[in-house]
Amino acid sequence: MRITTFQELEEVCLNRNKNIYEVMMTSETQSGENTEYHTRLQATRSLFAMNNAINVGLKSTETSISGMSGDNCAKLQENFGKNKSLFTPTLQKIMTYALAISEENVRMGTIVACPTAGSCGIVPSVIISYAQDNNISQDEQINALITAGAIGKIVALKLPLAGAVGGCQAECGVASAMASGALTQMRGGNVSQIINSVGLALKNILGLTCDPVCGLVEIPCIKRNAFFAIHAVTASELAMADIVSMIPTDEIVDAMAQTAQLMSPLLKESAKGGLAKTKTAIELERNKSMV
Amino acid sequence: MSNPTIIDIISPIMAGPSSSHTAGAVRLGLLARNVYNSNFDKVVFKLYNSYAQTGKGHGTDKGLLAGVLGFNVDDIRIKNIFDTPEAKKIKYVFEFLEVFNRHPNAVDIIFDGDLHLEISGNSIGAGEIEITGINDYQIKIDGKYNTLLLIYGDEPGVISHVTKIIQENEVNIAFLHCCRNSSGEDASMTVCLDGELSNDQLKRISKLNDMYIIRYIKKLES
Numbered sequence: 429m430r431i432t433t434f435q436e437l438e439e440v441c442l443n444r445n446k447n448i449y450e451v452m453m454t455s456e457t458q459s460g461e462n463t464e465y466h467t468r469l470q471a472t473r474s475l476f477a478m479n480n481a482i483n484v485g486l487k488s489t490e491t492s493i494s495g496m497s498g499d500n501c502a503k504l505q506e507n508f509g510k511n512k513s514l515f516t517p518t519l520q521k522i523m524t525y526a527l528a529i530s531e532e533n534v535r536m537g538t539i540v541a542c543p544t545a546g547s548c549g550i551v552p553s554v555i556i557s558y559a560q561d562n563n564i565s566q567d568e569q570i571n572a573l574i575t576a577g578a579i580g581k582i583v584a585l586k587l588p589l590a591g592a593v594g595g596c597q598a599e600c601g602v603a604s605a606m607a608s609g610a611l612t613q614m615r616g617g618n619v620s621q622i623i624n625s626v627g628l629a630l631k632n633i634l635g636l637t638c639d640p641v642c643g644l645v646e647i648p649c650i651k652r653n654a655f656f657a658i659h660a661v662t663a664s665e666l667a668m669a670d671i672v673s674m675i676p677t678d679e680i681v682d683a684m685a686q687t688a689q690l691m692s693p694l695l696k697e698s699a700k701g702g703l704a705k706t707k708t709a710i711e712l713e714r715n716k717s718m719v
Numbered sequence: 720m721s722n723p724t725i726i727d728i729i730s731p732i733m734a735g736p737s738s739s740h741t742a743g744a745v746r747l748g749l750l751a752r753n754v755y756n757s758n759f760d761k762v763v764f765k766l767y768n769s770y771a772q773t774g775k776g777h778g779t780d781k782g783l784l785a786g787v788l789g790f791n792v793d794d795i796r797i798k799n800i801f802d803t804p805e806a807k808k809i810k811y812v813f814e815f816l817e818v819f820n821r822h823p824n825a826v827d828i829i830f831d832g833d834l835h836l837e838i839s840g841n842s843i844g845a846g847e848i849e850i851t852g853i854n855d856y857q858i859k860i861d862g863k864y865n866t867l868l869l870i871y872g873d874e875p876g877v878i879s880h881v882t883k884i885i886q887e888n889e890v891n892i893a894f895l896h897c898c899r900n901s902s903g904e905d906a907s908m909t910v911c912l913d914g915e916l917s918n919d920q921l922k923r924i925s926k927l928n929d930m931y932i933i934r935y936i937k938k939l940e941s
């Protein structure tokens with residue numbers, strides 16, 4: 429059976445007493461899309477590359493090609509080391525890793541598009557930070573990453589995961605929902621809680637525009653990764669407390685797809701509106717040495 | 720990507736920062752390299768529209784060059800491609816253009832070496848790409864299938880000869896796209912395959928009448 433909605437996914441998981449990653453891999457095997465072996469292999473490779481991106485990014489202060497960014501992660505680490513934070517060590521780590529990976533991305537470092545390059549810091553920072561601090565095995569992290577992929581896949585059936593089509597809802601927004609589901613799974617949440625966490629996360633990002641300054645995947649993208657990694661944790665906390673979204677997750681995805689259609693093309697990666705057309709952004713564009 | 724798999728969502732592993740402007744550029748270069756499939760000592764890249772406006776900031780220029788030199792999307796050398804020995808061996812030029820009737824992320828890659836070939840393509844989002852033209856022939860190759868590309872004198876019956884040879888080994892044809900060039904004398908055929916063609920099959924296709932260009936282009940790793 430080919431699963432195309434969160435409702436179907438939940439029903440099949442409950443009926444067969446299986447996890448999301450198991451059911452979705454079986455579904456892909458049966459429809460001939462992919463084998464479990466290949467999915468696990470890619471997830472293992474991706475997880476490995478995500479860890480690498482973190483390790484490299486944590487140590488670097490090299491600027492991006494445009495020269496506009498590159499030192500946020502270093503500053504955050506320094507401040508966490510010096511001043512008292514309101515965040516627990518794991519939350520600090522999540523923010524730090526999200527910046528490490530996103531900055532690595534703008535330096536042309538190697539990252540994993542998950543689901544996209546612009547949103548590449550969110551899923552890995554949440555999965556890897558939680559795993560490191562809670563003794564989660566590599567296998568369980570891979571399962572969590574596959575669940576994240578399954579969540580993104582179901583959303584993508586209704587809305588392509590690209591800022592040019594869906595605004596940043598479809599990039600950082602979906603990444604946050606994927607991360608939230610993965611986290612809820614690693615924390616031992618049940619399937620209904622995982623799917624609810626996805627809905628809660630998505631509901632809170634409806635309308636998020638994509639208006640990158642100078643048309644580059646940099647401003648607001650890098651800092652947005654840190655914000656939405658923490659956003660994923662918030663959704664998971666609500667879901668673990670069984671605070672249920674009144675609107676089912678599938679309907680939220682429908683709303684997101686509709687919002688994407690209603691969103692002006694000026695706010696969908698064209699760099700023709702919003703932040704990209706602020707006074708400062710226009711100055712940056714004029715001064716930039718890039719083209 | 721209307722029907723992505725789990726793998727599509729949690730990959731590719733790539734040099735940042737943009738799927739369409741960096742990874743897509745590398746893949747366009749790689750696919751163009753496979754289409755050219757000969758030695759070259761000079762390449763001209765014409766970047767259009769968004770590729771021209773934000774290309775440098777996204778490393779599109781580096782990605783394209785890395786691709787034609789055969790580097791994969793996740794290669795850590797892409798960032799410093801201009802300094803690699805591979806890049807120093809050839810001449811390359813980038814031109815940045817605005818042409819309203821071209822795709823926002825369009826590029827022409829013009830090879831000079833054993834032969835002169837102009838290959839055009841677009842980066843159509845999420846790292847997906849298409850090669851749309853070779854010299855003045857319209858073609859369509861997306862790198863997802865092993866593809867047979869033929870340019871030949873347009874005579875009746877060529878399509879059926881070719882498809883017959885392909886199907887002998889029970890190789891399934893996923894898509895077939897034919898097109899005539901502007902003068903109407905020559906035609907191009909792109910055949911996307913679910914399997915592999917044997918050398919023997921390729922040899923027999925190349926012996927058909929009036930075959931000018933025949934290329935067997937392996938699909939790209941995703």
Ligand code: SF4
Binds near residue numbers: 648
């Ligand atoms: S703002 Fe646009 S470019 Fe930046 S991460 Fe979001 S969707 Fe991608």
